[in-house]
Amino acid sequence: MRRVAVIGVGVTKFGLHDRTSAELFAEAARDALTDAGVSAGAVQALYYGNVVGGETEHQLHTGPQAASVLGIPSVPTTRFETACASSHAAFRHAVMEIAAGVSDVILVGGAERVLNVSTAESTEYFAYASDAVWEQPLGLTFPGVFALIARAHMQKHGTTEAQMAAVAVKNHRHGALNPKAQFQKPITIEQVLKSAYVADPLKLFDCCPFSDGGAAVVLASEEVARKHRKPVWVLGSAAASDWMLLGDKRDLSRVPATERAAAAAYRQAGIGPSDVDVVELHDCFTIAEIVATEGLGLFEPGAGGRAAEKGLTGLGGEIPVNPSGGLKAKGHPIGATGAAQVAEIVTQLRGEAGPRQVDGARKGLTHTLGGNTATVLVSLFGRD
Amino acid sequence: MTEPAVTARAFFEKARGGQLTAIRCGSCGELAMPPKELCPNCHAHQWQPVALTGDGTIASFTVIRVAPRAHAADVPYAVAVVRLKEGVSVLGRIVDIPLEKLAIGLAVRFRPLIGKDLTTSVGFGPT
Numbered sequence: 054m055r056r057v058a059v060i061g062v063g064v065t066k067f068g069l070h071d072r073t074s075a076e077l078f079a080e081a082a083r084d085a086l087t088d089a090g091v092s093a094g095a096v097q098a099l100y101y102g103n104v105v106g107g108e109t110e111h112q113l114h115t116g117p118q119a120a121s122v123l124g125i126p127s128v129p130t131t132r133f134e135t136a137c138a139s140s141h142a143a144f145r146h147a148v149m150e151i152a153a154g155v156s157d158v159i160l161v162g163g164a165e166r167v168l169n170v171s172t173a174e175s176t177e178y179f180a181y182a183s184d185a186v187w188e189q190p191l192g193l194t195f196p197g198v199f200a201l202i203a204r205a206h207m208q209k210h211g212t213t214e215a216q217m218a219a220v221a222v223k224n225h226r227h228g229a230l231n232p233k234a235q236f237q238k239p240i241t242i243e244q245v246l247k248s249a250y251v252a253d254p255l256k257l258f259d260c261c262p263f264s265d266g267g268a269a270v271v272l273a274s275e276e277v278a279r280k281h282r283k284p285v286w287v288l289g290s291a292a293a294s295d296w297m298l299l300g301d302k303r304d305l306s307r308v309p310a311t312e313r314a315a316a317a318a319y320r321q322a323g324i325g326p327s328d329v330d331v332v333e334l335h336d337c338f339t340i341a342e343i344v345a346t347e348g349l350g351l352f353e354p355g356a357g358g359r360a361a362e363k364g365l366t367g368l369g370g371e372i373p374v375n376p377s378g379g380l381k382a383k384g385h386p387i388g389a390t391g392a393a394q395v396a397e398i399v400t401q402l403r404g405e406a407g408p409r410q411v412d413g414a415r416k417g418l419t420h421t422l423g424g425n426t427a428t429v430l431v432s433l434f435g436r437d
Numbered sequence: 438m439t440e441p442a443v444t445a446r447a448f449f450e451k452a453r454g455g456q457l458t459a460i461r462c463g464s465c466g467e468l469a470m471p472p473k474e475l476c477p478n479c480h481a482h483q484w485q486p487v488a489l490t491g492d493g494t495i496a497s498f499t500v501i502r503v504a505p506r507a508h509a510a511d512v513p514y515a516v517a518v519v520r521l522k523e524g525v526s527v528l529g530r531i532v533d534i535p536l537e538k539l540a541i542g543l544a545v546r547f548r549p550l551i552g553k554d555l556t557t558s559v560g561f562g563p564t
Contacts, residue, residue, distance in 0.1 A: 177505035186445050187471055190558045191516050191530045192501060192508035200499035201518055208497075208541050253500040298471070299518050300527040305497050 054152040057287045058278035059434070061089025061271035062396035067384030068235040069168045070265040074106060074388065075115065075122040077267030078164035081389070082123050085160070085396075089271035090281065093123070096271075097156040099130040100147040102140030102163025103388040108178040109170050119164070128160075136182040136424030137337060139163055140268065141391025145290040145430055147272050157277050161395075162269030163388035175263050179387075182424035184297050196260055196338065198299065198425050200252035203340035205305035207254065209355065214254055216358035217339035218245035221258050221381055223367045224336060228378025230368075230409035235264050235384030259339040264384035268393035283436070285399045288416070289321030290432040297427045306355075310429035311348030311420065318431040319350075324416065326350035329433070331401045331411040332372060333394035334420040336379040342366075345420055346374060349431070368409060376401060376409045391430065394419040402436045442484035443472040453557040457491050457547050459525055460484040470525040491547030492564065493521035498531065498539050515539055519561050529559040 063084025065077050072080075078101070086093055103115040112118060116132035133143040140163030147159040167175045179195050206212045222242055228234035245258040278284035293313035296302050302309075319325055326349060334349065336342035343357035351372050352360045360366060366374035377383045377397040380390060398417035400406045417434045442460050448471060451458050459470035463483030467476050470489070475482055498517035501508075508514070515531035517539070530550055531539065550560035 172503070173506045173509060176503060177507070180505050187559075188528055189505075190552065190556065191528060192504055192511060192514060193516055193528065194501055194503065194505060196503065197499050197501050197516060200501075201497040201516075204499060204541065205497040249502070250500070251503045253502075255499075298528065300470070300525070303526075305518060 055154055056275040057148045057151045058273055058275065058281070058284035059270050059287065059395060059399045060273045060278050060281040060284055061085040061091070062399045063088060064233050064268045064393050064396045065266050066233045067264045067266035067386055070166065073110060074103060074164035074166040074267065075119045077166065077265060078119045078162050078269065079123040081164070081267040082160055082162055082269040085162070085269040085271050091158060091271060093125050095158045096125055096128055096160045098147070098150065098159045099125065099128050100143035100159060100161045101130060101132045102143045102391060103132055104134055104136060104139055104165060105167060105178045105387070109167050109175070135428040137335065137385070137387045138391055138421040138423035138428045138430050139388050141394070141419065141421035141430040141432070142292065142428070144270070144391055144395060144432065145292055148287050148290045151272055151274050157274040159272045160269060161272055162267065162392045164267035165386035165388040166265045167263045168265050172263065187298055194252060195424070196252040196255050199338040199340055200255045201299060202305050202344060203254050206340060206344060209306045210358065212343065212358035214246060215242060216362045217259055217343065218242045219361045220336065220339035220342045221245045223361065224375050224379040224381040227368060227376050227409055228382025231378050231383055234378040234382050235262055236378070236382045255338055255340070261337050261380040261385040264386040266384060266386035266389050268389040268396055270392050270395050270399065283403045285402045286435050288324065288433040288435045289318040290430070291317035291321060292428070292430045293317070295427050297425060299425065302426070306344070308344050308348050308422065308426045308429065310426060311345055311422065311431070314429045314431040315349045318433050322433040324433065329372065329416050329418045330414040331376060331398065331417045332374045332420070333377060333379070333397050334374060335422040336375055336381050337385060337422065339381070341422065342374065342379065345422070349418065349420060368411065373411045376406065376411055391419070391421040394421060395432065398434050402434055443486050445471065448472060449557045452549050452559065453551070455549055457489040459487045459489050459523065461487045468523060468525050470527060489521055489523050493519040493545060495539065495541055495543045495545060496520045496526060497541060500536050517561060519545055527559055529561040532560045533562040
């Protein structure tokens, strides 16, 4: 298998936009190609993530549509949909295509537009990623899924609402350092704890926002990447799935797909959790960050809440998590999120993250979770 | 050709009459609900339907206050993962239990919920 590197990244500002998701992707893709120093004509395939285009934009066939809007209509294009992990799934498949020797340069990205519809509508569309026969008819929502996980984690490990709030405060502090973030304002523990319940015990400030945005990265084979100023190598990229139905998950305080994907990615890279310097992980809800830090092996099962409260995951802490602000503050345009996480880790490993730079970061990890925890992808990155 | 031991349609028809149904694997004894084609434990296709008591305890719960459009009129409402006495778990809507009384470990009993569109879904109420 050939080595694969990321040689270019681009991300739009996340938040409210008056452009289609394809336009948002195209902006990010043009920035990524410029950053990579390769022409659009060198791109041999587009792997694209988009989730609710059919619902919010009445747009299916979003892969070739995005390629057309970008101006590269003739490359083979596939749209991936694994709920919120879509562009990370796209990324993994692009890595495999280059590793296998099929292509040398692939554009990977994703975009989403949801702020053109009401919160009630987007809440409904996101719930489509739960089972339509057994769970949607009960009125289950995504905050509801993670509220069930939060309650189980609190019961088993003594995790508190204040510990979850500490995750939100930390990610907003980081987001304030990121000019592309949807929220660039610090918040306090009291603000989080006093915000209204969305799905008990999760409150509004435990939840990431609905966002519009696009992200793209350029992947290249080693031969092409060697010509680039600062290639960031893909050390491993793994996916895992789990039961769709909450009733089938034996222990709601854990996300087994995170544990399996992480184990596979660490094995591919030949490294362990203690080798990782910086992490971008899927904090769609504050409890999701706590459970992910445990599943990735950064902390023991049950220790994630206390670690967040002690500041171990903040910039300057033991293992900085979500220096970009995470989904919580940077925003979560679901089709773009996986690619945006890769863009942040590449920026960190190049040493170009400015005020949010993790000093001396050499190895990074991205973790993206799909919907009801039935999809997880984990990738590992390193610089020369 | 083998028919499924229990289809989703058959499950909800029985549920409508107050009966929860699981399936047991004739090869390894695994109990499953809802119905699946292959046993997730041994991958055999030898299911037999099993009637459940409908008694269980809350494994986790939440009170939903921001709902999808179709449920907006119901807020606040509770959903819970219920661990049934026989060992399988299922998500259900909580009915006739005050929200402040909800707790992990609380005993509940199955009851069918008939929607405005006459579909049946899984509910749990007091024992």
